[in-house]
Amino acid sequence: MSWAGKLLRVNLTSGTCISEPINMKWAKEYLGSRGLASKYLVEELDPKVDPLSAENKMIWATGPLTGTMASTGGRYTVVTKGPLTGAIACSNSGGYWGAELKMAGWDMVIVEGKSPKPVYLYIENDKAELIDASGLWGKTVWETEPAIKTKHQDPQIRVSCIGRAGENEVLYAAIVNDLHRAAGRSGVGAVMGSKNLKAVAVRGTKGVGNIKNPKAFMEATRAGKAVLAGNAVTGEGLPTYGTQVLMNVINEVGALPTRNHQGVQFDGAKDISAEAMATPRASDGKAHLVTNQACFACTIACGRISKIDDTHFSIENKPQYMNASGGLEYEAAWALGAANGVNDLEALQFANMLCNEDGFDPISFGATVGAVMEMYEMGVLTKEQLGIEAPFGSAKALCYFAEITANGVGFGKELGLGSARLTKKYGQPDLSMSVKGQEFPAYDGRVIQGIGLAYATSNRGACHLRGYTIASEVLGIPVKTEPADTQGKPELVKAFQDATAAFDSAGICIFTSFAWTLADVAPQLQAACGDEFTVENLTTIGERIWNMERDFNNRAGFTSKDDKLPKRLMTEAAKTGPGKGSVSGLEKMLPEYYKIRGWDPEGRPSAETLKRLGL
Amino acid sequence: MQKSLHINADKCTGCLQCEMACSYEHYGVFNTSKSRIKVFEFHDTGKKVPYTCTQCSEAWCLQACPVDAISLDIITGAKVVSDDTCVGCKVCTISCPFGTINYVQDTGKVQKCDLCGGDPACATACPTQAITYVDADWTGLDKMREWADKLGNQNSSN
Numbered sequence: 001m002s003w004a005g006k007l008l009r010v011n012l013t014s015g016t017c018i019s020e021p022i023n024m025k026w027a028k029e030y031l032g033s034r035g036l037a038s039k040y041l042v043e044e045l046d047p048k049v050d051p052l053s054a055e056n057k058m059i060w061a062t063g064p065l066t067g068t069m070a071s072t073g074g075r076y077t078v079v080t081k082g083p084l085t086g087a088i089a090c091s092n093s094g095g096y097w098g099a100e101l102k103m104a105g106w107d108m109v110i111v112e113g114k115s116p117k118p119v120y121l122y123i124e125n126d127k128a129e130l131i132d133a134s135g136l137w138g139k140t141v142w143e144t145e146p147a148i149k150t151k152h153q154d155p156q157i158r159v160s161c162i163g164r165a166g167e168n169e170v171l172y173a174a175i176v177n178d179l180h181r182a183a184g185r186s187g188v189g190a191v192m193g194s195k196n197l198k199a200v201a202v203r204g205t206k207g208v209g210n211i212k213n214p215k216a217f218m219e220a221t222r223a224g225k226a227v228l229a230g231n232a233v234t235g236e237g238l239p240t241y242g243t244q245v246l247m248n249v250i251n252e253v254g255a256l257p258t259r260n261h262q263g264v265q266f267d268g269a270k271d272i273s274a275e276a277m278a279t280p281r282a283s284d285g286k287a288h289l290v291t292n293q294a295c296f297a298c299t300i301a302c303g304r305i306s307k308i309d310d311t312h313f314s315i316e317n318k319p320q321y322m323n324a325s326g327g328l329e330y331e332a333a334w335a336l337g338a339a340n341g342v343n344d345l346e347a348l349q350f351a352n353m354l355c356n357e358d359g360f361d362p363i364s365f366g367a368t369v370g371a372v373m374e375m376y377e378m379g380v381l382t383k384e385q386l387g388i389e390a391p392f393g394s395a396k397a398l399c400y401f402a403e404i405t406a407n408g409v410g411f412g413k414e415l416g417l418g419s420a421r422l423t424k425k426y427g428q429p430d431l432s433m434s435v436k437g438q439e440f441p442a443y444d445g446r447v448i449q450g451i452g453l454a455y456a457t458s459n460r461g462a463c464h465l466r467g468y469t470i471a472s473e474v475l476g477i478p479v480k481t482e483p484a485d486t487q488g489k490p491e492l493v494k495a496f497q498d499a500t501a502a503f504d505s506a507g508i509c510i511f512t513s514f515a516w517t518l519a520d521v522a523p524q525l526q527a528a529c530g531d532e533f534t535v536e537n538l539t540t541i542g543e544r545i546w547n548m549e550r551d552f553n554n555r556a557g558f559t560s561k562d563d564k565l566p567k568r569l570m571t572e573a574a575k576t577g578p579g580k581g582s583v584s585g586l587e588k589m590l591p592e593y594y595k596i597r598g599w600d601p602e603g604r605p606s607a608e609t610l611k612r613l614g615l
Numbered sequence: 616m617q618k619s620l621h622i623n624a625d626k627c628t629g630c631l632q633c634e635m636a637c638s639y640e641h642y643g644v645f646n647t648s649k650s651r652i653k654v655f656e657f658h659d660t661g662k663k664v665p666y667t668c669t670q671c672s673e674a675w676c677l678q679a680c681p682v683d684a685i686s687l688d689i690i691t692g693a694k695v696v697s698d699d700t701c702v703g704c705k706v707c708t709i710s711c712p713f714g715t716i717n718y719v720q721d722t723g724k725v726q727k728c729d730l731c732g733g734d735p736a737c738a739t740a741c742p743t744q745a746i747t748y749v750d751a752d753w754t755g756l757d758k759m760r761e762w763a764d765k766l767g768n769q770n771s772s773n
Contacts, residue, residue: 067645068635068645069632069635069636069639069645069740071742096631099647103645103646103647103648156648179658204648205646205648205649206646207638207642207644207645207646207647207648207649208644208645208646209642209643209644209645209646211645214639214643218639225742229742239628290660290661291661291662292628293628293629293661293663294628294629294630295630296630296631297630297631297632297635298628298630299630299632299742301628301629301630301742301743305661307661323658323659323660324658324659324660324661325658325659
């Protein structure tokens with residue numbers, strides 16, 4: 001076992017909370033977390049539903065390793081139909097909330113319908129109830145979590161909630177737990193807001209005790225931790241520098257998109273890098289970075305805790321931002337900084353804090369600001385419309401935009417649409433650096449060919465966490481492939497996508513895959529759950545999940561025409577760096593990718609493929 | 616030689632591996648709410664601090680227990696609760712100045728760190744050596760060494 005064996009079904013329309021046994025056949029076929037929750041979603045949801053309607057459902061799900069001593073075994077996912085993309089959305093978060101849900105005795109929570117008034121779900125072990133949240137509506141994440149703990153007189157409650165961005169249906173609103181960990185992408189927070197659900201608060205004291213073979217499990221998890229500790233990335237680079245270790249690396253390989261992907265190298269990269277975060281400031285002699293922080297059960301500890309310079313313009317007369325708080329990860333530092341040409345580290349941290357405080361995705365937000373700044377420089381958008389002068393590089397504009405997005409003040413309402421809708425509205429659809437409506441993360445898809453294909457085919461829109469081929473193409477993990485090559489990339493992308501789906505569904509963090517392969521995961525799952533979870537089976541499970549997600553998207557109306565990159569990446573060659581002159585070779589890779597996947601030329605899984613995978 | 620748990624909070628990342636190891640050792644379940652060592656997170660400063668019983672020599676809990684349910688393990692120096700004898704009166708939880716002996720609703724008894732009989736699971740599980748099990752006379756040795764280094768007067772390295 002190691003699944004809790006039951007799920008909580010909450011109907012917000014009728015106000016009911018019902019316990020159901022987990023479908024164990026599905027658990028064996030889809031593992032848990034991303035896979036199992038997606039299986040429930042595709043079985044129960046019409047793919048055509050409006051994501052922000054009462055008909056949409058959302059699922060909070062843990063994996064079989066969540067809540068155990070397996071390193072990084074604290075993850076949970078939120079699965080729903082996403083409002084930013086219209087595709088299946090699955091956002092993954094760390095912190096402590098996922099383990100708390102598992103320890104309360106639940107694998108998943110399925111939320112249906114729409115509450116007539118704001119509520120939050122409170123779970124205490126077997127007991128679950130919906131509680132009036134009218135007093136919490138309009139509050140930020142940072143106000144909501146302490147308020148719930150105070151109300152229940154229990155500081156050990158864990159809270160997964162939305163801030164004002166989710167309430168106001170910002171299309172890239174996040175769900176935040178433990179104040180600064182987030183199910184960040186695809187707008188899962190907006191779905192929560194549309195359902196009048198403010199928070200899911202959990203207290204679990206039952207624990208996880210149904211490990212199949214405890215002795216073998218302790219041995220397998222110990223061996224896994226030793227591998228992580230001995231690896232240069234997970235044992236040294238990530239704990240010391242965090243994901244920000246990548247800023248200078250990616251800039252050097254000429255794949256750091258800047259100024260809305262006009263350039264591929266940012267002259268201010270060093271100012272916003274991990275090294276900059278660790279260097280004492282001139283103003284107060286203190287480093288921006290305070291310490292690192294682990295999520296539940298994580299022996300890597302890549303998280304950053306940072307503190308803004310008290311004298312910085314962004315927090316003048318705002319003492320609430322003068323404490324240490326969740327700091328910049330690479331993706332956020334890129335999107336808030338390099339993507340807009342902003343090299344003011346303190347301003348990036350301020351914007352990042354607002355993303356945590358009010359629950360919105362810094363990647364999509366930052367990239368949307370990038371598109372706005374380009375339109376400002378073109379004269380398409382004016383100071384009068386925006387409320388501020390917004391050329392590339394303006395830290396003031398970045399901070400201002402971050403302050404008006406969650407609450408939808410002025411131009412903030414438009415920023416909340418995301419870059420695809422916003423650029424289209426102003427007649428510049430080619431300026432949205434996105435796939436399926438979701439903005440790119442921090443690697444240039446025309447310079448690094450594999451990641452471009454991974455973006456184009458990602459089931460949740462542009463994303464680095466669905467097939468992180470950067471590991472191979474830049475870092476040489478598990479083997480080095482050349483960024484410029486298109487040959488062999490379809491196979492590489494497929495292998496990363498399938499393995500990632502298995503990692504995600506186990507309830508562990510994908511960052512373990514810098515050091516682990518499925519051969520390190522399999523013994524842990526076998527000891528916890530059963531002998532059938534071999535490397536081969538896990539690979540098949542990953543492939544099954546990928547095809548299931550794809551099939552849902554196809555039925556939602558997506559076709560091969562949506563597996564594309566913006567014109568800029570296809571026609572405007574990289575101007576500098578080792579990849580100078582390069583454009584994406586997507587048209588060469590995509591047909592091959594479909595073939596390898598066993599899909600027809602329209603990108604639909606063939607009957608044979610579906611049958612082979614038991615779909 | 617007796618050993619003591621030694622905590623260096625600066626090294627703690629807040630991963631809670633210690634809490635899971637503790638609950639697994641004593642209850643066979645991964646359950647942070649049952650752990651006898653607790654990691655406290657201070658969000659505004661970024662501090663994470665593991666905290667548990669320090670095994671006082673003149674233990675307040677042991678002195679206060681009206682039924683002599685707490686005894687000294689002479690090998691490890693741990694003050695150990697006997698579940699068979701404990702009546703769950705909680706007087707020890709009041710007398711302990713540090714709050715490190717706690718009542719458990721499920722059993723109706725109190726629990727505290729017993730050093731796992733001399734091989735504390737928390738120290739083994741800690742990935743950063745924030746929790747170590749060291750010679751009881753020299754829990755400050757690391758810190759002494761660090762400061763001693765600042766006093767060095769050999770200039771060979773310059």
